[in-house]
Amino acid sequence: MTNFRLTFPVSPLATPVRYTDKILMVGSCFAEEIGERLQQYHFDALINPHGILYNPISITQALHTYLDGKKYTTDDLFRQNDLWHSWDHHSRFSGVNPEEVLSGINTAQESAIRQLEEADWLIITLGAAFTYSLTSNNYVVGNCHKVPAASFYKKLLSPPDAISALDNLMHRLFFRNRKVKILFTISPVRYIRDGVVENNLSKAVLMQTVHHLVNKFDRLFYFPAYELVIDDLRDYRFYKEDLVHPNEQAINYVWDHFTANCLEESDKQLLPRVAEIIRAMQHRPFNPDGAQHQQFLQTYARKTKQLMEEHPFLRLEKELKHFEGR
Incomplete structure (x- = not known):
């Protein structure tokens, strides 16, 4: 039979991710999709403390602020369209009150500083x-925060520029966190607002940059999320209506490959048990006070306790409180 789809093997990580690892994730909106699944399964993952960032320079600038222990002040904010913004941060931090904006930024900053200091994994998308x-x-x-385009120069980074920024960060990071x-x-x-050809040029720069660095440093690895969607799935039915963002099916496909190839073998076996607890918590009964549902809650309270006793690193207190009616 003719094969109308290209699949390829994904190399397992030489050092897999473990449930007990601390993880910091930074980068694009796709980082948030995978990061939210890690959080859902109770991995210790902190996602995008600066909000969504796209290019290597902005990502390295954010990580340098964590290494510097930077605290943001009003000098780091500007006002546009009645809102206060930070050039370093996503618009989710923006607001009408500069003190509240700074509070949100610095709270996230403190979490990022702690997480990076102790991180076992930094995942950069x-x-x-x-x-x-x-x-x-x-x-x-x-982030441009809808400031008029005349206020900016747009530039496509060269591979040497991107490599230099990330290379300098790697040396500094490895010195601080061994x-x-x-x-x-x-x-x-697919960032087609830049243009289809331009998007491909942009991805090519990122490819060359990442593989140069992975080949240089022993502690750097690459997971082919891009190739799984673009070369394996390779179909618009795996994109949302905007034809730009991968849909739920595609994200689940990438997640399945991530868990299969990046997680510790013993932790893979835990995922179905944790998933069962999560699904049980999301269950909405027809009769909450009925004997059948009360038995259901008791069963899953017992299963949750057992899982926590077997694996003390699992933080399932919220689920246990739900099942115990507290």
């Missing part, structure tokens, strides 16, 4: 190689 720099001082911004390992992925999101 690069989205695009295009940068936007302020015309006033050439500063590369993480155990951290870094897993690179490239987002399969």
Whole structure:
């Protein structure tokens, strides 16, 4: 039979991710999709403390602020359309009150500083190689916040520029955290607002950058999320209606490959048991006070306790409280 689909083997990580690992994830919106699944299964994962970032320069700038222990001040904010913003951060931090904006930014900053200091894994998802720099001082911004385009220079990074930024970060990071390992992925999101040809050029820069670094450092690895969607699934039915973002099916497919090839074998066996607890918590009974549902709650309270006793690193207190009616 003719094969109308290309599949390829995904190499398992030489050092797999474990449930007990601390994970920091930074980068594009695709990082959030995978990160949220890790959090759902109760991995200790902190996702995008700066919000979504796309290009290598903005991502490295954010990580340098964690290494510096930076605390943001009003000097780091600007006002546009009655809202206060940070050039370094996603618009989810923006607001009408500068004190509240800074509070949100610095709370996330403190969490990121702690997580990176102790991290076993840093997962970086690069989205695009295009940068936007302020015309006033050439500063590369993480988000344009709907400021008029005339305020920015747009540039496609060269591979040497991207490599240099990330290479410098790696040296500094490895000096500060002797155990951290870094897993690179490239987002399969197609940034067609830059243009179809331009998007492909951008992804090519990221590919060359990542593989140069992975070949240079022993503690760097690559997971082919981009190839799984673009070359394996390779069909618009695996994209949302915007034809840009992978849909739930595609994300689940990438997640399945991630768990199969990146997780410790013993932890893979835990996932179905944790998933069962999560599904049970999401169950909405027809009669909450009925004897059948009360028996259901008792059963899953017992299963949750047993799982926590067997694996003390699993933080299932919220689920246990739900089943015990507390």
